[in-house]
Structure formats: structure tokens, C-alpha cells
Amino acid sequence: MSVPTSPRGPAAAGVRAADLRKTYPGRRGAPAVTALDGLSFAVPEGTVFGLLGPNGAGKSTTVKILTTLSRADSGTATVAGLDVAREPDAVRRAVGYVAQKPVTDPMDTGLENLVLAGRLQGLARRDARARADELLERFGLAGAANRLVKTYSGGMARKLDVALGIVHRPQVLFLDEPTTGLDPEARAEMWAEIERMAADERMSVLLTTHYLDEADRLAARVAIVDRGSVVVEGTPSELKDGLRGDTVVVELGSSTSGPSDDGPTGARARLAQVLADVGLVDVVVDGAQARGRAESGSAALPGLLAALDGAGVEVVSATVARPSLDDVYLRYTGRTYGSAGGSQAPAPTTEGVAA
Numbered sequence: 095m096s097v098p099t100s101p102r103g104p105a106a107a108g109v110r111a112a113d114l115r116k117t118y119p120g121r122r123g124a125p126a127v128t129a130l131d132g133l134s135f136a137v138p139e140g141t142v143f144g145l146l147g148p149n150g151a152g153k154s155t156t157v158k159i160l161t162t163l164s165r166a167d168s169g170t171a172t173v174a175g176l177d178v179a180r181e182p183d184a185v186r187r188a189v190g191y192v193a194q195k196p197v198t199d200p201m202d203t204g205l206e207n208l209v210l211a212g213r214l215q216g217l218a219r220r221d222a223r224a225r226a227d228e229l230l231e232r233f234g235l236a237g238a239a240n241r242l243v244k245t246y247s248g249g250m251a252r253k254l255d256v257a258l259g260i261v262h263r264p265q266v267l268f269l270d271e272p273t274t275g276l277d278p279e280a281r282a283e284m285w286a287e288i289e290r291m292a293a294d295e296r297m298s299v300l301l302t303t304h305y306l307d308e309a310d311r312l313a314a315r316v317a318i319v320d321r322g323s324v325v326v327e328g329t330p331s332e333l334k335d336g337l338r339g340d341t342v343v344v345e346l347g348s349s350t351s352g353p354s355d356d357g358p359t360g361a362r363a364r365l366a367q368v369l370a371d372v373g374l375v376d377v378v379v380d381g382a383q384a385r386g387r388a389e390s391g392s393a394a395l396p397g398l399l400a401a402l403d404g405a406g407v408e409v410v411s412a413t414v415a416r417p418s419l420d421d422v423y424l425r426y427t428g429r430t431y432g433s434a435g436g437s438q439a440p441a442p443t444t445e446g447v448a449a
């Protein structure tokens with residue numbers, strides 16, 4: 095789980111960030127904000143790397159520095175072997191960036207969008223057309239090449255965004271939330287394409303995502319960022335295997351958050367305590383779900399259900415599973431990762447009991 099520190103190690107051609115620090119000055123008398131506080135990680139060439147973290151953790155600031163849109167106060171970073179502070183123009187040519195917001199023109203066709211992007215990257219008209227055709231084919235958009243982008247489905251439009259980001263054959267691709275809002279089929283297609291780009295073209299991909307299953311499936315390595323630094327880094331398997339025992343998840347009935355003398359927060363705290371009392375660690379109660387880890391989930395379950403019953407808590411279901419990246423995230427940030435919206439659950443709805 096270590097972060098390579100050699101300035102010219104095998105990771106040099108991918109991405110390497112070492113001890114990045116960045117503070118934004120406070121506006122109108124507000125205190126300064128430390129966005130990055132010694133952040134380090136390395137993306138080996140030709141691999142997908144997942145950068146995960148709660149809102150405000152410093153992911154966007156990191157990507158801005160690596161794509162030369164912002165400068166670090168201190169620390170060093172290389173992208174495709176190039177120093178972002180000393181060789182920004184070369185870095186810009188070496189990277190592709192697919193933002194969350196579409197950059198396509200909805201009133202142009204897919205083909206027109208791609209040809210224009212190629213021309214803007216300095217390709218001759220013929221080469222831009224050839225590259226556009228190649229990318230349309232590859233992303234399964236050839237049949238829709240001459241349709242206005244505004245008629246594309248969400249999945250097709252997102253694929254076109256990614257195609258635009260790689261028109262100039264970048265060595266390193268920054269992908270910000272590539273599948274947010276896509277249906278399962280479109281997500282699966284996008285995943286296959288991302289895997290192919292990394293494997294077949296030795297492209298290094300830095301993925302920021304709010305879907306932990308996406309990071310688990312796609313990323314060779316992930317880093318969890320919190321408060322401006324990497325709190326843990328490794329392969330998804332390493333990180334999950336690093337958590338001992340099983341995860342126990344209890345879905346609670348609607349009566350659970352019912353009347354309570356000290357309100358819902360007090361009810362959640364007491365519920366968390368019930369789980370902790372039967373030996374569960376890293377306990378969190380979040381909405382209608384309570385979870386924690388036990389050395390043996392199946393051994394802990396009868397006692398847990400009896401304790402919940404004794405406390406008058408209605409249980410809808412209880413499951414035991416191997417730890418997931420959600421559990422890793424919770425362990426290292428102390429927060430759960432929200433599902434669709436992606437941010438951590440707001441503090442007041444979550445009640446935890448530390449290990």
C-alpha cells in the first residue's frame with residue numbers, strides 16, 4: 095500500500111504527485127482553506143487509478159494541478175513523465191480531460207463535434223475526419239454520426255464526451271465521473287471502453303467517481319483522499335482484505351426512527367451502541383440502515399438480532415458479506431459514501447461508534 099517516491103520510478107510515465115500542498119486564501123475575511131495538505135500518489139502507466147473522497151476532500155484541486163489549470167503551493171507532480179510546473183505546455187498536449195459537464199455542441203452532429211475537436215488539436219482536415227470516423231466506430235456511434243447530438247441518449251452523449259477527450263491520443267486521461275446518470279447497460283459499455291483504452295493503448299486513466307463499485311471494478315489501484323491528503327492507497331483487493339472479518343448490514347423497519355425522547359439523533363446513537371455492545375466495530379447508522387463489522391458475521395448475527403429485538407428495533411433484513419470498498423471508505427474517512435449523489439451522508443444523519 096506504499097506510494098512510490100522515486101522521482102524516476104516505473105510510475106514516472108503515468109502520473110506522480112508528491113507532497114502537494116495548496117491553500118486558497120479566505121475571501122472577505124474568511125479563514126484560508128487548506129485544500130491539499132501533503133497529497134501523494136502514483137498512477138502506473140497504462141492503468142486505471144481511482145481517486146475517491148468526500149466532497150471538499152481535494153480531488154478537483156488535485157486534477158486541476160495535474161492538468162496545469164492550477165498551481166500547487168509546494169510539492170511536485172509529473173504527468174506522462176513531464177513536470178506540471180516546469181513543462182505545462184507539453185503536459186497539456188499529453189493529457190485529455192473529460193469533465194462532468196458535456197463540452198459537445200448539441201446542435202452539431204457527433205461527426206461535426208469530433209472533426210472540430212481534431213481541428214482544434216491541430217489535425218489537418220483529412221486527419222481530423224479519419225480520426226473522427228475511427229472514434230465513432232470504436233465507441234459504437236458510427237450509426238449516429240450524422241445525427242444532432244441533442245438527439246443522443248445519455249450513454250451515447252457521454253461516450254462522445256470521452257471520444258472528444260482522446261481525439262489527440264493523450265497518454266494520460268482524466269475522467270471526472272464518467273458514468274454518473276447512465277443506465278446500467280450504458281455504464282457497462284463505458285466500463286468496457288475505459289478498460290480497453292488503458293489496456294490496448296497504454297493510456298493511464300485517473301478516474302474520479304462517486305460509485306465505489308465502479309472504482310472496485312475498473313481501478314487497478316485506488317486512493318481515498320480526505321482533508322487534502324491520501325488516507326489509504328492500494329489495490330481494491332488489498333484494501334478490502336485489510337479489513338478483518340465480515341460486514342453485517344441490518345435494514346431497519348420504519349418504526350425504528352419513531353418517537354424518541356431525545357430525537358432521531360439520540361435514537362441512532364443508542365442503536366449504534368446496541369451494535370457496538372454485541373462486539374461490532376466501525377458501526378454506523380445511516381438512515382434506515384445500520385452496519386458494522388464482526389470477526390465472524392454469522393456467529394454475531396443471532397446475538398445482534400436478539401439485542402435489537404430487546405431494544406424494540408424492527409429489523410427488515412440482515413445480511414453478512416465480505417467487506418466492500420464502502421467499508422474501506424467508512425473505515426478511513428469515518429463516513430459512509432452516499433449512493434447516487436455520491437457525497438458522504440450529511441453528518442447529522444449518521445451516527446457512528448468507533449472501533
Ligand SMILES: Nc1ncnc2c1ncn2[C@@H]1O[C@H](COP(=O)(O)OP(=O)(O)OP(=O)(O)O)[C@@H](O)[C@H]1O
Binds near residue numbers: 128149152153154155
Ligand atoms: N477557488 C477556490 N477558492 C477557495 N476555496 C476553494 C476553491 N476551490 C476549492 N476550494 C476549497 O478547497 C477544498 C477542496 O476542494 P476540492 O474542490 O478540491 O474538493 P473535491 O474533493 O473535488 O470536492 P467535490 O467532490 O465536491 O468536487 C474545499 O474545502 C473547497 O471548498
